Amino acid sequence: MTDEIVLQAKGITKRFPGVLANDRVDFDLCKGEIHALLGENGAGKTTLMNILYGLYRPDAGEIWVNGRQVTLHSPRDSIRLGIGMVHQHFMLVPVFTVTENIMLGAETLHREMGGMPVTGWQRWWQTIQLDVLDRQGVAKKIAELSHQYGLDVDPDAMVGDLPVGIQQRVEIVKALYRQANILILDEPTAVLTPQEAEELFRIMNQLRERGVSIIFITHKLKEVMAVADRITVMRAGRVVGTVTPQATDEAQLASMMVGRNVILTVEKKPTQAGEEVLRVEGLRIRDARGLEAVRGVSFSIRAGEILGIAGVQGNGQTELVEALTGLRLPHAGRILIAGRELEDLSPRAILEAGTAHIPEDRQRHGLVLPYAVADNLVLCTYYQPPFGVRSVLQPKAIDSYAGRLIQDFDIRTPSAYVAASKLSGGNQQKVVVARELSRPIRLLIANQPTRGLDVGSIEYIHREIVAMRDQGIAVLLVSAELDEIMALADRIAVMYRGQIVAEVDAQSARREQIGLWMAGVHD
């Protein structure tokens, strides 16, 4: 790292209708450093990066690249200045090959690749974009780049067939192909296994040694401490401060992010496991395409314990939870709740057997977004007295019930009659949690309960889950965040390709070992 500043933002302000996303933000990046940008969801990190990448225009402020003030009209401008961005949701076309994805927007003529001048008529074809693509030439250049930076990719592979870790590599090669020397990585580890994340950090270090400057956006404190040279923390659109990892610790960073002291570890007593509540035997489930996504899964959960299912997304967890909640019919195996096999696997039968469900995607499966908060709070019970009497809804009963839950669960909403879509992600999740946990239940199925939430809300949801366990409820926790599983679960099962490949006691579990199981490595 040197003191030479390659990218600088001065007083960037960006307003969206109703939100001040960036408020006089100052940020700078030195040559050959990894500068972490830390903040909660909605803190304005991604907005700032989209401005630096030319996707948004700032309302005020200046951008300086390599000592010159610039105006970025579109990504084309920033690409020309050597800025590359790897977006949180990859910007890759799944049905294109690696080569096609990398060359897209930066296609070159055969002759240019060979270093030969381009003649008049070829220039004309190029202008009207009817020049023939040079797939082989680009593939060769990609092979060179991947060799040079240790980023192994197969140029002819179809991107949709690649695992996410490799897709991310393709994104990095895509930026390097455009000769980027400033790389913006937006939440790059959100989709990776711990091993893949380690691999990414190795690549980041290698790039830094070759003089690439990296902006690393994240909300994971551990990672920041491990790889960053400097850390800038944002909160509510403003920069709170810039520190170095040597001069700070996780607790301080967390309080900078949230604006108050946060308890990072979940306090929990040893489990007082009781009788068996859920038993699953040899469950086999097909996914939407008819392929077997869950291939013979068996486990049991007792009252008062949390079984955590760890695994990279897409290894059958979604289908498993769908089957357990009646949304998908298994084609083999048994589900027993409190020792009784369920004959009727409809969602309502399962629900009435005392199951609560916090779904993976709260907006699609947890809430009816256009409905009022109050209506969402009685979605499971509206047909029963006191909310529904002889098929007629009882607004008074619903109103007082909703009012009570809004208070008990601290749901921040202007009123009980605001559409659920108007609430923030954290408050939407609280609506789901309030509805599910304030019924008489004995089993809680929580799938990715804190995905996309800020530290404050995560803290709250974690406390609720542990409180449920202490009341003697059996909890099935599915999460792709290994930290979450490690913090909450009493027992940990690892799912890989539709099977439970390992089950361990949480106390004796080692992070690295679980990471290997998640990646399908078995000793």
Added chain:
Amino acid sequence: MDWRRFGFIALIIAILFSVMVLIGRVQTSPIVIVTSMMATTIAVATPLTLGALSGIFCERAGVVNIGIEGMMLAAAFFGWLASIYLNHVYKFAPLPSLIGGVVAAVLTGGLFALLHALLSVTFKVDQIIGGTVINILAVGITGFLNRQLFFEEGSIFGGDVPHAPGTLPRIAIPILADFPVVGRIFDQQPITFAAILLVMVTHFVLFYTRWGLRTRAVGEHPRAADTVGISVERVRYMNVVIGGLMAGLGGAYFTLESVSSFEPLMTNGRGFISLAAMIFGNWTPFGAWAAALIFGAAQALQINMQFFREVIPPQLAILQISYVVGLAPYILTMIILTGIVGKTVPPAADGQPYEK
């Protein structure tokens, strides 16, 4: 485009041809019947092929275009109108008038497509509604002008439909057209040849050029295209308009190549059938062409059947009723769209307006 699909298409066409041969063989030699069927199939498939190519350009860029029917109808009318004007008012010879008519038809298609692009890309109107607007607009405009210009007292042509300058002449490909019997297949009118040529050109453009790569990227993942500096709006506009030009050429077939007159609603659902061909061909030019040939064969059956009406055996008497045979293309459309040969996959962003 997979081989199973091609096999299925070949099978259907073979069945349709066999039916014709079985009925006609008492009167005419099978080779002559097959050749005649082939020549008619290729010719009749022309507007369907062009309509399907139009759909491919639009939808590969992510814009659904159900207005192809309307674009064709409008193009058929204005192309025909232009040829009459050139011939009668400006006293051009028939051939230049016809060529002028084709140009007018193509431009009409492009103009209607520009409207579609404006509605769906700039104003982000629901694309199905945008397409419906164009269909209704085309029916209205052509019906109204047709009546006003030709049939009203005191109109330009004084309530009297003038003679159109005829239809485009056949062009025989040297050598190939000189073969006995099969030579007839290579003796077609210009728009038919153009359609086949455009199938190949479209295939090349879509899969081998910069333009095609960008177009497909915009139709699959517009945001990815945007982040590498490609203007999604521009790509969509250009491709929708190119699609419109294709539909315009398809429209010209009806009034300048097939017959030399215009009738209200004369496209008769061909625009929609070409969308079916596009879907069945899995959004590929050759696939769509093959599918268009099925519908062409069904129509060729109907046309050829008329020559053999007297010799239809009594157990097939139902085929003597012309509208039973006439239904064939539409019934085929329905059967084919039920997804008989596997699923087709549209471009991922098809029909979705792009919001930054």
